[in-house]
Amino acid sequence: MDLGELVEALKKESSPVKAGKMRAYMRRRFEFLGVSTVHRLEICKPYAAESLASGAVDWDFISDCWLSPWREIQYFALECIYDLRDTLTPECMPKLKRLIEVKPWWDTNDAIDSIISYVALKYPELNKTLLEWSKDKSGWVRRVAICHQLDRRGKTNRDLLTRIIDNNLGSTEYYINTAIGRSLREYAKHNPDWVLWYINTRKDRLNSVSVKEGSADLQDKS
Numbered sequence: 001m002d003l004g005e006l007v008e009a010l011k012k013e014s015s016p017v018k019a020g021k022m023r024a025y026m027r028r029r030f031e032f033l034g035v036s037t038v039h040r041l042e043i044c045k046p047y048a049a050e051s052l053a054s055g056a057v058d059w060d061f062i063s064d065c066w067l068s069p070w071r072e073i074q075y076f077a078l079e080c081i082y083d084l085r086d087t088l089t090p091e092c093m094p095k096l097k098r099l100i101e102v103k104p105w106w107d108t109n110d111a112i113d114s115i116i117s118y119v120a121l122k123y124p125e126l127n128k129t130l131l132e133w134s135k136d137k138s139g140w141v142r143r144v145a146i147c148h149q150l151d152r153r154g155k156t157n158r159d160l161l162t163r164i165i166d167n168n169l170g171s172t173e174y175y176i177n178t179a180i181g182r183s184l185r186e187y188a189k190h191n192p193d194w195v196l197w198y199i200n201t202r203k204d205r206l207n208s209v210s211v212k213e214g215s216a217d218l219q220d221k222s
Contacts, residue, residue: 001047001051001058001061003052003061003064003065003068003073006043006044006047006073006076007033007068007070007073008045009035009043010035010040010043010070010072010073011033013035013039013040013043014034014035015034015035016034017034017207018032018034018035018036019031019032019033020032020034020203021034022034022071023108026071026105026107029105030071030103030105031069031070031071031195032070032072032164033070033072035072040072040075040076044076044079047076048076048079048080052080052083052084052106052213055084055087055209056084056087057080057081057084057087057088057092058080059095059169059191061077061080061101062077062080062081062095062148065077066099066102066103071107073109074103075108075111075185077099078096078099078108078111078112078115079111081096081115081157082114082115085115085118085119087118088115088118088119089123090119090123090125091121093126093129096109096112096115096116096119097133097141099112100112100140100141100144101138101139101140101141104138104140105140106175108115109140109143109144109147110147113143113144113147113148113150114151116130116144116148117148117149117150117151117152120148121152121155126158127157130143130145130148130160130164131163131167133141133145134146134164134167134168135167136162139173139175139176140170140175142167142168142176143176143179145164146164146165146168146179146180146183147179147182147183148175149161149183149187150182150183150186151186153189153190154185155192156187156190156191158191158194160186160188161183162198165180165183165184165198166202168180169202169205169206170205171207172207174209177207177209177210178209178210178213180206180207180210180211180214181210181211181212181213181214182213182214183214184199184210184213184214184215185199185213185214185215185216185217186216188215188217188218189217192217192218195201195214195215195218196215196218199211199214199215199218
């Protein structure tokens, strides 16, 4: 796949005004071409089809995407990986972890959550890896470990969720504490009694941000 060709195609639809707003929204951490999501997906469609037709993630191409100064290119890289999620194996985890660690922020972090969730559900032996990630020196890696079960509901591994959150109690990092709250709130949609029990038994260690978010839908049960 020709990354330069893709960048040029996106540049034709770029908007300096939109780029400025996107950059400001991401606290000026990244450069943007200024292409809306709708237009980006349309422009990238033939390139995404080419990636999918290859039948396997081209990790060299993904690395090149991560070296690009344009954030839209990192979004495209993650979309390519997600489209090929069925081909991912436990051996891909170090590569995915590297994507979390380089140019980290919540936007790519959230996309990687979905990829990790799919792979880990397919390969339960990765629970051990995610438990290790929950103690990683990188808060962004720990955030993925905390959030990777967000969309599982009834398939949530409650013991794993408990241990991962417990490993992060007492953190002063905002994105860790919001991640804990989000995980509890999502699981409460399936098992509100357990979430209420968890919050009540760890009130002295849960950050107020986590408690507020995690109990947002539990007022009538408290």
